[in-house]
Amino acid sequence: MTRVRVEQLAVRYGPTTVLDGIDVEIGDGEFFFLLGPSGCGKTTLLRSIAGFIEPSGGRILFDDRPMHGTPPAKRDCGMVFQNYALWPHLSVFENVAFGLDVRKVGKEEKARRVREALKLVKMDGFEERPPNRLSGGQQQRVALARALVVEPAVLLLDEPLSNLDAALRVELRAEIRDIQRRTRRTAVYVTHDRAEALALADRIAVLKDGGIEQLGSPEDLYDRPASPFVAGFVGDANRVEGRVAAAEGDRFVVEGPFGTVRARATGGAVTAGGAALAVFRPERLRLDGSGDGGVGTLTGRITRRTFLGEVVQHDVELEGGAVVRVLSLGGDTAHPEGTAVRVRVDDALVFPV
């Protein structure tokens, strides 16, 4: 259907730069995510694609057609807004049918397509309701149907789930993924919720300060983050500071007051002897009562134990004062606060400081 290419895109308001040097190519039928903290420019990028913002520099192309100067109405993007943006004076049916009216679709076909779209989002039977008599989740389903019914070239979703409660978010998330898989529509989804991005995305662009920090599959970002920021934004990450003691091929030995670990370099130029940041994920650590000591084994004392049901979280104060977090599966709970422990670090990352 449609590929979206963004080339050297920049958006500036007076002296403030919101986006700069954005290069992305979104494939046909791809479910693409823009992930980042608030203020990183992700919504601005989405709105530039929709045509609500005219970029200050660079180009946006749908297939090979440059979109510059094309008003939103002519871009054929279906958008789902954060606050749903359902028209309060129109019924559910009329809301969904609006785009078909604009496209002058005949009465019978219109009724059929609206019915199908509402069925797709499990909102059939609500046709005559006014939007304000629906719950938040229902409103968002209707908003999704309204965007999908016109069979847009590109589906744009602007934090569609952020106004919903946690349980509903997870439920709708799965449905949105199924619908996207089924319709194979090119879709761009903006969120600051890493769980949404990891669970749904084909590829994710992590944005920071108006630029793309890293672009890749969820697994790429999680296992091979290009920077400590990405490592911390797509998952929980312990960070300890030290020095690169030795290089062994693509592996490095990092030592510091906390002890010594072996680590992979996934971004930045790491050199032996330089200051370094070792990063490791809480669920990739193991608490060992005994252990053999040496490289990869750190010693410390449990300062806090938090029972979370399926997992238990231990905060361990290492030698030298750094505190790391360790997640263990629920059965592994025999470590009261105050106990001295060893922490096995099987997988760590190293970044230059």
Add this chain to the structure above:
Amino acid sequence: MRAVPIFLLAAFFLTFLVWPVAHVLGGAFLVDGAPSLGAFSLAFQNDVFVRSIVNSLVVAFAVTFLASVVSFPLAHLFVHYEFRGKGLLQGLLLSAMVLPPFVAAIGIRQLFARFGSVNLALMELGVTDEPIDFLGGHPLLGVVLMETLHLYPILFLNVVASLSNIDPSLDEAAESVGASRWTRFRRVTLPLVLPGWFAGAIIVFIFALTDLGTPIVFDVRDLVPMQIFERATEGSRDPVGYALVVIVLALSLVLFLLGRRAVSRRTGQQATKGSVVARTRPIPPRVKPFLALGFVVLVVVTLLPHLAIALVAFSEKWFFSIVPEHFSLKHFGRVLTDEIAYVGVKNSLIYAACSTAIDLVLGVGIAWLAVRGKGRLGAMFDAVAMLPLALPGIVLAFGYTYAFSKTPIDPLRDPFVLLVFGYAVRRLPYVVRAADAGFRQVPVALEEASKNLGASGWTTLRRVTLPLLAGNLLAGGLLAFSFAMLEVSESLILAPTEKDFPIAKAIYVLLGDIADGAQIASAMGVIGTVLLLYSLLAASRLLGKSLGELFRS
């Protein structure tokens, strides 16, 4: 494509706002083509003028003060307490607003004249032998009371709007750190309400300063509006008249800008809007009797002019009796058969309809530019469109009379264009505000969603924006229409010939008719009042509490 409407807007303001004002300034500051302050020094040497200015200021201050004294406690009760008859109170206030002081004065004259009902009743009861000269003795007092009665609802609406805009959690936060009720009022509530009160007080002050209707019926000549009226109608281009107009204009404008600043400083404080619901309490039983008494007094005082007008309108005739001896509906019939009355009603309907249509088109355009447009242009037009709030009708009418004389739209030849545009200019702020509020209530995302689905700008306007604005536009239009129907200053000054008379001029001329003029005039007043009351009720239902915010600087 966008240049044409913007050009038309600019042309409208330049022709019907800037040019007449410029003409007035020129007349006041130029003597034989050279800049001079001569007109002003002449004005200040003239005893009648100085007395008029002092009197008008006294009236305006007194009205503002009295109106504040009445509205603060009323608004407090209304917002924070639960009691029966709230709706009645609101209706009462609106009915005070809708009776033009100009018409009300007819009724008051009937009650308080030397041989009016009150004197006759007092003599009947043996309280006094000689009739008391209520109106002649203190002419300014009558004007002050009439105008206060008419204007205090504007202040009330403003204070209510401010009070109910205050997030209750602000008060609760103060309570939680142990502030007493009085401290909370003084340190939290009052500072938050004052800007809103001030903005309303400025409007009341300007209205009272420049109201022509009340003094003309009471025949109090030593007031600024009367002096301007005489100079505008006698056709002498006296520089002193220009100077007086400029003084009024400058005063109004300065006050208006002060009021604006007071309100704009406040923005940003209302960050937690949205689910703002003030707590209401029941009234403590021990103060109930006092409040009930207060209400009765308020109701009687407020409705006295209405009652008087109705009595006059429904009386067969009414001379030298406490209440009319015979009642009849014939004067209502005469509204349609009497030449002057009929023409007045017909003309006003046409003038008001045309001016309202102009206001709606311009108002939507300006509000759209201001809220949705990019750049400064919208804010600029918005500011200009608000200026007529500070532009008294007498000033505009005076400007029109002389600025357009000997042009194709000379009011002496055919006042149609000037009356319609004059009404339109002065009611435009209400429509712009109503439309502005509407645009702000409609999230941009609703319009974006429409464009996103492929709708053109025009389709979006027609199918999404306008239906969502309909309530606000209806309210703004209703207000513009009814105020235009009962407009006084421009109507009295700009329509010299009988076939062009609007309602106000017809009423004024009928009052001079010794036979049954007063009755027909009162019947017209009753009809007009009912019309206005209905419009305001509808508007307040459509706008909710933001009605109060229409009447501020």
